[in-house]
Amino acid sequence: MATATKANPKKTAASKTRTPRSTTKTTAAKTAAPRAAKAAAVVQTGGSNAALLKRREAAVARGVASAAPVFAARAENSELWDVEGNRYIDFAGGIAVLNTGHRHPKVIAAAKAQEDLYTHTSFQVVQYEPYVALAEKLNALAPGDFAKKSLLVTTGAEAVENAVKIARAATGRPGVIAFSGGYHGRTNLTLGMTGKVNPYKKDFGPFPTDIFRAPFPDARNGVTVDDALKALQTLFLTDADPSRVAAIILEPVLGEGGYHPVPAEMWQALRAICDRHGILLIADEIQSGFGRTGKWFAIEHSGVAPDLITVAKSMAGGYPIAGVVGRADVMDAAAPGGLGGTYGGNPVACAAALAAIEAIEAEGLLARSIALGETFRARFADIGARTAPYRMWDIRGLGGMLAVEFVTDFETAAPDAALTKSVIAHALKRGLILLACGMHGNALRIMVPLTASDAIIEEGLAIFEAALADAIAA
Numbered sequence: 001m002a003t004a005t006k007a008n009p010k011k012t013a014a015s016k017t018r019t020p021r022s023t024t025k026t027t028a029a030k031t032a033a034p035r036a037a038k039a040a041a042v043v044q045t046g047g048s049n050a051a052l053l054k055r056r057e058a059a060v061a062r063g064v065a066s067a068a069p070v071f072a073a074r075a076e077n078s079e080l081w082d083v084e085g086n087r088y089i090d091f092a093g094g095i096a097v098l099n100t101g102h103r104h105p106k107v108i109a110a111a112k113a114q115e116d117l118y119t120h121t122s123f124q125v126v127q128y129e130p131y132v133a134l135a136e137k138l139n140a141l142a143p144g145d146f147a148k149k150s151l152l153v154t155t156g157a158e159a160v161e162n163a164v165k166i167a168r169a170a171t172g173r174p175g176v177i178a179f180s181g182g183y184h185g186r187t188n189l190t191l192g193m194t195g196k197v198n199p200y201k202k203d204f205g206p207f208p209t210d211i212f213r214a215p216f217p218d219a220r221n222g223v224t225v226d227d228a229l230k231a232l233q234t235l236f237l238t239d240a241d242p243s244r245v246a247a248i249i250l251e252p253v254l255g256e257g258g259y260h261p262v263p264a265e266m267w268q269a270l271r272a273i274c275d276r277h278g279i280l281l282i283a284d285e286i287q288s289g290f291g292r293t294g295k296w297f298a299i300e301h302s303g304v305a306p307d308l309i310t311v312a313k314s315m316a317g318g319y320p321i322a323g324v325v326g327r328a329d330v331m332d333a334a335a336p337g338g339l340g341g342t343y344g345g346n347p348v349a350c351a352a353a354l355a356a357i358e359a360i361e362a363e364g365l366l367a368r369s370i371a372l373g374e375t376f377r378a379r380f381a382d383i384g385a386r387t388a389p390y391r392m393w394d395i396r397g398l399g400g401m402l403a404v405e406f407v408t409d410f411e412t413a414a415p416d417a418a419l420t421k422s423v424i425a426h427a428l429k430r431g432l433i434l435l436a437c438g439m440h441g442n443a444l445r446i447m448v449p450l451t452a453s454d455a456i457i458e459e460g461l462a463i464f465e466a467a468l469a470d471a472i473a474a
């Protein structure tokens with residue numbers, strides 16, 4: 001159970017003896033109950049997908065795109081049902097947020113217990129133990145044999161923004177080096193760091209200065225680690241004076257950029273370069289963290305300890321919380337009041353995160369990720385050979401963070417975004433939620449809950465195979 005419920009035994013006991021508000025027979029409670037019922041009716045009217053789509057198109061800005069034209073009614077572990085009662089297997093996990101599945105019982109219990117105590121005080125006004133407990137946990141989990149401290153915020157982009165702020169405060173330097181294909185968020189600074197124009201950066205400039213881009217080492221696309229390191233040295237000569245660079249930031253496995261793992265020797269070389277020039281190394285683990293690759297943090301596969309790590313997504317099993325973990329001296333560079341935000345480290349989300357982390361530990365989800373990765377690799381190779389010869393290419397990733405590309409043929413390996421889109425659409429019709437990624441939108445990424453049963457994985461793979469056959473035939 002989360003620390004939240006243990007935080008203050010006196011208060012927990014008091015709240016237990018108090019009759020829950022909704023069942024108290026007072027006038028206030030009587031008026032509260034119908035209000036709650038009415039609110040529930042307003043958000044879940046039971047409309048069809050088509051009717052809700054129409055309302056959505058009229059009410060929601062078109063810049064917010066949705067992959068599936070259906071509306072959720074409920075979800076459990078790796079399954080989801082839409083408002084028309086259709087069932088789906090979820091291989092997308094709400095964009096890598098659900099390593100512990102939808103509504104993990106421990107996560108839900110911890111969040112509910114916390115809601116019975118308090119839901120918001122703002123840590124900057126009145127502090128609470130779940131924030132401290134989560135920071136302690138993150139400090140203990142993050143790689144590196146040095147003292148660590150943490151900051152909690154709400155979204156991944158906010159975590160990246162704060163990592164840059166902290167790095168700038170710690171070094172007194174402005175520069176940040178990011179990589180082609182990297183994704184760091186949708187705020188102005190993080191968009192400047194994101195290395196993919198469409199759809200993220202289109203129409204949104206100008207972006208902040210002092211952001212530099214180096215090529216990502218992707219040997220298959222002709223950029224070896226050697227090439228990438230030479231380009232970085234050239235960047236130091238042409239644009240980014242290393243003595244003015246605060247940080248180098250990189251995702252251990254490119255997320256939106258196509259699930260390309262960073263070779264270990266790249267991390268090792270970056271560590272040496274950073275140490276030589278007094279630059280801080282930041283691993284953006286927002287998508288690759290919390291068991292997705294078979295380790296708590298994907299950078300652990302390389303043996304390198306970064307100075308700062310950004311975290312979010314699967315940390316809290318579906319609740320919005322993010323953070324920065326890193327060297328205590330670096331984290332303490334920002335002056336009191338320089339970091340934070342009204343909602344940062346919300347107590348319900350902290351309780352959920354502590355429970356999700358406990359579930360990953362108790363249920364052996366790191367090992368499960370490795371096993372799932374092996375299953376998907378083998379099954380994709382087999383399905384590709386049988387169903388779509390020479391169209392499924394480069395099955396890649398780390399552990400259960402895995403993607404496969406669709407190409408027009410093996411000779412040219414030209415990206416086939418249309419086929420990828422078609423497979424996703426056919427899969428949805430058959431009851432499987434899939435999501436693409438990659439610079440050309442032709443990679444399918446697997447973010448299935450690590451808690452999914454073998455039977456569900458097999459059912460999902462069978463749907464995938466049928467959808468692929470549909471798409472090839474179409």
Ligand SMILES: Cc1ncc(COP(=O)(O)O)c(C=O)c1O
Pocket residue numbers: 095155156157158160183184185186251255256284285286287288312
């Ligand atoms: C590696 C990485 N960094 C940053 C972000 C931004 O996180 P958020 O969408 O919570 O702002 C994401 C989101 O997908 C991500 O994958």
